[in-house]
Amino acid sequence: MEKRTNYCGDVNEQFVGKTVSLDGWVQRRRDLGGLIFVDLRDYRGIVQLVFNNDDSEIFAQAETLRSEYVINAIGTVRLRGDKAINPNMKTGKVEVVVEKLEILNKSKTPPFEIADDIDTTEETKLKYRYLDFRRPVMQKALRTRAQIKHSVNEYLYDNGFIDIETPNLGKSSPEGARDYLVPSRVYPGSFYALPQSPQLFKQLLMVGGFDRYFQLAHCFRDEDLRGDRQPEFTQIDIETSFMSTEEIQEVTEGLIARVMKDEKGIDVKLPFPRLEWDDAMDRYGSDKPDIRFGMELQNLNDIFADSEFKVFKGAIDNGGQVKAIVVKDAADKYSRKNIDAYTEYIKRFGAKGLAWVKYNDDKLTGPVAKFITSHEDDLVKRLGLTNNDLVLFVADQKKVVADALGYLRTDIAKNLHLYDPNEFAYVWVVNWPLFEYDEGIQRWTAAHHPFTMPNEEDVHYLNDGEDPHKAYAQSYDIVLNGYELGGGSIRIHNREIQEKMLKALDFTPERANAEFGYLMDALTYGCPPHGGLAIGLDRFAMLLSGKENIRDVIAFPKNSNATEPMTHAPARVSKEQLDELGIQVEDEK
Amino acid sequence: MEKRTNYCGDVNEQFVGKTVSLDGWVQRRRDLGGLIFVDLRDYRGIVQLVFNNDDSEIFAQAETLRSEYVINAIGTVRLRGDKAINPNMKTGKVEVVVEKLEILNKSKTPPFEIADDIDTTEETKLKYRYLDFRRPVMQKALRTRAQIKHSVNEYLYDNGFIDIETPNLGKSSPEGARDYLVPSRVYPGSFYALPQSPQLFKQLLMVGGFDRYFQLAHCFRDEDLRGDRQPEFTQIDIETSFMSTEEIQEVTEGLIARVMKDEKGIDVKLPFPRLEWDDAMDRYGSDKPDIRFGMELQNLNDIFADSEFKVFKGAIDNGGQVKAIVVKDAADKYSRKNIDAYTEYIKRFGAKGLAWVKYNDDKLTGPVAKFITSHEDDLVKRLGLTNNDLVLFVADQKKVVADALGYLRTDIAKNLHLYDPNEFAYVWVVNWPLFEYDEGIQRWTAAHHPFTMPNEEDVHYLNDGEDPHKAYAQSYDIVLNGYELGGGSIRIHNREIQEKMLKALDFTPERANAEFGYLMDALTYGCPPHGGLAIGLDRFAMLLSGKENIRDVIAFPKNSNATEPMTHAPARVSKEQLDELGIQVEDEK
Known part of the structure; x- marks a missing residue:
């Protein structure tokens, strides 16, 4: 076995004219007349190998290459012709003309292509986890995890x-x-x-x-x-x-800052904000608030304390709350059907209902609007309503209100893309x-x-x-x-x-x-x-x-169904083993 | 709680005149007229605190201090008088005059003194592992372990x-x-x-x-x-x-070199020697030879192939070996009784006997000397015998010979201090x-x-x-x-x-x-x-x-007797738990 000199993904124009020895997996082979092109892959990336039929022995070997064969290839790096340059690849300006080839292992045709965007089931990927690992997205995820561990080790040491x-x-x-x-x-x-x-x-x-x-x-x-x-x-x-x-x-903040710098290249702002638990529950309806966006819960007890609307007043009289969130400029995006689905969903938190109004042309509309006309001005002012706003109310015991509106707040923000998914907001x-x-x-x-x-x-x-x-x-x-x-x-x-x-x-x-x-x-x-x-x-x-x-x-997670690979799955053991432990299996199904 | 500014063990003459805030455990208290001296300990070492009765409130507090009380002490560092200097302590030139004292926690009298050389049982130390941890020797051992882990993490990353x-x-x-x-x-x-x-x-x-x-x-x-x-x-x-x-x-050698440098400050010589397994067994009678010393096993089959000494010849005729080690210049240190004890011991390896001779005044003596007189010259030459050497022979099947002489070689070397215990010999x-x-x-x-x-x-x-x-x-x-x-x-x-x-x-x-x-x-x-x-x-x-x-x-090892602390010990569990797992305990002793 020849010694590797470089990773495939690292070969670039700086190596032109040099001999490299590469180990990797065949991503694909293309035959073009007297030339064979092979994309060779390792975890750092892919480089193009070229075989020409000057050397019939190597060429014949190259013709046998199939996807996921493992090879060592030694050759000279050269610039590609202008038309062959691939600007989407780190190695796209060069190719390696192979002078020596060793097939280190063959491969059966894999059950899915080794690529990020593949159309296969989660179950198949877990069954062939060792092939799933080869996909760049899996390499990246496990390397992110390892980087966090390393940064933590260094920082704490x-x-x-x-x-x-x-x-x-x-x-x-x-x-x-x-x-x-x-x-x-x-x-x-x-x-x-x-x-x-x-x-x-x-x-x-x-x-x-x-x-x-x-x-x-x-x-x-x-x-x-x-x-x-x-x-x-x-x-x-x-x-x-x-x-x-x-x-x-x-x-802890120093630790997190170190991880964010090492892994994401981000300088986080310290210190992180502090929220009292009571305030978090009050403003976000959650003890783990996502603070990348506002849409905070507003307590309206004072407005509705003497309301003629029995649903609201009754909740307050029972020691509960009337709270609302305002979905800004999105009333037109939520149909009655959408809102009914939310009403149904929040029953799991114990909520008996979801009241809502829309604000358009300086007035409230919607099924409960007529019950709260006497509070309309207070409400518009308090909530700072502007055209096309949607207001969602929950009136119930404190915990129910928090759970229901807390859920709605985050789900709506996700649907409306109210935050940058690449932002990391610690609190x-x-x-x-x-x-x-x-x-x-x-x-x-x-x-x-x-x-x-x-x-x-x-x-x-x-x-x-x-x-x-x-x-x-x-x-x-x-x-x-x-x-x-x-x-x-x-x-x-x-x-x-x-x-x-x-x-x-x-x-x-x-x-x-x-x-x-x-x-x-x-x-x-x-x-x-x-x-x-x-x-x-x-x-x-x-x-x-x-x-x-x-x-x-997680490299080898537990699977959620009965198809766990044999490396993980529990198994029957011998009676001798059980005897030694003083236990019996009850039911020999 | 006041914020710590320094570790006790780090306070030295560079801090003279400065105020330090120290947290630690009371090692001991001495009252000398109007002064109280307290040795305060943390894992970095011990520093001397001084309380004088200028401030009667702090002095009264100091009088209540007992061994292993946990305190915070704030005071000014000063040089000790010449006579009070303790050259055996890192902090021995200084003391801290305490101006503020807070007792953070009290302690019952510990079952053993917090010091390296204590006279107590292993069992007591394990029972009070949390006190054992406070001894400098335990701090050092667990920090060595952590340092190895850290060096390994860094090197491999x-x-x-x-x-x-x-x-x-x-x-x-x-x-x-x-x-x-x-x-x-x-x-x-x-x-x-x-x-x-x-x-x-x-x-x-x-x-x-x-x-x-x-x-x-x-x-x-x-x-x-x-x-x-x-x-x-x-x-x-x-x-x-x-x-x-x-x-x-x-x-791997790079990894070990890194650990040795980081933890011991030693530059190990690379590469480490390689020994074929066959050679290791032949020369050292072991697949894990200690090469800090010689005393190698010598094969004497050629000399004794036609010997009249049946024990030796018989072993060779049966496909076995006659091998020996030479204990240089130590014949006088081994009595017949010592050697008999070895003879008994090596029976566990299957050895039927241990033959020996001493070499003094140019001749072999001992119980088997008379059977090998005809080989005496060859033997003295081959083994390079000089005055006061002891030769130990085992004649048996290859594995028995290796096990027996391999054991004798290392045990004797340990007893005779044939190597530097601070040497680290990798192979x-x-x-x-x-x-x-x-x-x-x-x-x-x-x-x-x-x-x-x-x-x-x-x-x-x-x-x-x-x-x-x-x-x-x-x-x-x-x-x-x-x-x-x-x-x-x-x-x-x-x-x-x-x-x-x-x-x-x-x-x-x-x-x-x-x-x-x-x-x-x-x-x-x-x-x-x-x-x-x-x-x-x-x-x-x-x-x-x-x-x-x-x-x-190991911080919390398993104990070898029935006195495992409750944090470790296995326990009975409820029938509900067992039912859920589908198992029964056989014997409700």
Whole structure:
């Protein structure tokens, strides 16, 4: 095998007259009389090879080349004739006259062409993932992911962070999502759990004096697949001691700025804006607002407090809200049918209806216009309506209003192209509630996790006789273009507060001790004040790649149907293996 | 909380007159009349704080300080008086006169002092790992490990390698060690396996055109604990396309040189020596020779071929060997009792005995001397014996001789301090046999793994009617100071050879297809020639840290007894969880 001297995609006019040795895949072969042209591809690009029949042996070899054959070609670089120049290719001014050819491997005809825009199913691409990888768009996506990892590694190292690996075989956690379990051979009948996050371990590292820790941590959740979720994921996991929220945000901003510079060549403006959680919910109806565009939610309670329109007044009287968004100069783009579809959609958020008016020729029209004529002037003024505006109202409980209008705001903005898809708008959402009510399980849970420090002035809410759910937390999320990129908090470093926190989450002292006694003991041995955050690497890579499915930035994702390749798929195992682990399979289907 | 301006360990005479804000742990407090001295520690070192009773409030606070309290101290740096200078401390010329003190957290009395040389059990240290972490020696070891990772990341990135993560939930492999299994919820009764290595995935990446891949890969083997083995480990995993063995070795040498320079400040000499596997076994009795010292094994078959000494002649007549090592100028250090202990020990390798002679005053003495008098001159000449030499002989089958003398060679060298423990001697062991006979399971197995390419001239041995076990492989191990640091090979990129290889390993075509069909299909779609290697990060960190137990470079190791902390220990899980996975626990002990 001859040694490669250059990548195909790098051969350009600077190499004219020089001999190059290239390895790559045959993109296509064209025969033109006594000449054969071969486009040879590697991940850096494509270069044109030329074989002429001066050398009948090589020419005969070249005639056997088919798509995706792997070859080494040695030849001399020359300029193409003027007419043959391809200005769309980096290598389009040159070609390589081949003097030596070695076929390194043959290929069957691939099930799809190795090109970006191909018409094949997602399933086929995943089945032949190794061919999918060869497409430039896949190379780019996985290289973007790798670049982010590298920039993160360098930035954190340069800032004094130490990379420490925490175990993958740990203890099942009573909080959070469903764990993947791993049966123990040493303790048959017992199970390890794969980590959902290294939270406890990184807090122990802080107790241990590693004051700036990071890890590209593998985490696991046994949940159903979604476009933006895989059961295995990687997080940029950070924890620091002796740092305030502001200092942690500053170091995170530096990290993001470094990634944006290295990968996108963009100088982001620092610091990122901060939004209080209450304000984010109020203005955007979301705790992960996309701030690339306005169309904010407007509270109209004062206008409709005494309204004759029962739907609005009733919502307010029930402790709810009337809020609206204004879709500027787009009333003509939304038919009644469009709006009815939205009305139907937002029922999933609990909304009973969607009221709307259009503003044209200085007056409101639409089905509810007649009910609000007495407020028309106030409304036009408040909302700054101009011709062809569409106003969408939701009147309901606060959370329903936020969810429904928050959804409408982002979906409409996407449809109307109200933002530049190449813009990256970061924002911190800070000061979250400490608890949130989980409707599914009908109880209060930790909004972030049970180790989150309440705001100093709110600690007293955890005392007996007070309402802990009024407390806000020293927590913060970093949001990018409407996605939660990451989040973190200052942690509890005091055993007494930790005990109260667990009590507020309905842990008995016995259960608190059984589950978290190890951490709570550690808090009593000189635990420093500490806090950190985690950023989702997969989502970060997805957003910087302009993708909408997390599978596109994961080399070997889990597939959403039963066609997982054998490298991934779970399989039956032998009875001997199970016996050793002390388990039985229930149902031998 | 005040913002930290400096680390304790960094405060020196350059800061005299300046105000510093320090965070750290109280190492100790000494009260001397109207002064309190506190040694304050962070991971960079210790600095002396001084409190005087000018400010009674701060002084009273200082009086409450105990070991491992966490404080912030703000004060002015001043030079110590001449008599108070401590030349053993980086900060020994200065002290900080504290003007503001905040106790950030208290500490119970720790179960052991936070210092390097402490007299406590390994078990206690692991139980209080978070306190163990605070000891400088542990900080150093984990920072060495992190530095290696960082150097590896930088070097490979700079050399065009792409970091790609492969799945942790994969398919159980029929080869290799025992897998950790993970029950699947989507396919109840089926199991994923945690990866023992990303071997198949990285080969698929090569098929996919990522021609230089690396990963700091987490791997798992459900094996019993040993000093140099943990069930979870991390490997520096590398794979390349279109590169020869020599090119892969060159890039690996560059990687190791970078690590040695960054972490140890050592310029290693490149290239590393290469040893054929046959020669390594012959000269050192080991496939992972420690070449920091000589004492090589000497083959004496020619001398003893016609010996009257039946033990020696018999071994040779049975197709075995008589080999010896010479322990120079140390005969007086080995009593008969010492040697008897060795004789006992090497029985585990199958050796029936250990013959020995001492050379003093120009003659051989010892129990077998009288049987070899007729060969004495030849022996003295061949072995270059001089006064006070000890010669140890083993006569047996080749493998027994190698194992026994290989062990004696390294153990004796360690006892006699025949090498500099701070020397790092790397050597490549190349050209391994393709197969090895596993006495345990009584069959031939792949010496490296079933994807290893035979030497070109040996491929024919895989054909029907030939003896595959004669084949040697395009494989290579990198050895450091007698430890296998890593290893790799050129892989099979041709389906036909892969099929023959699996057949030689007694796979039926059906089983070969069931287990490795996905890979073999991939080989038919333009798979490039490829090869790579894996280096054990944990072992690398252990050796560069001068440690002998892998636990010392892993933050949260598995413990070897039943006292695993609750963060790690496997636990019982609920019946609901098990039901969802379709498994039962057999024995509710």
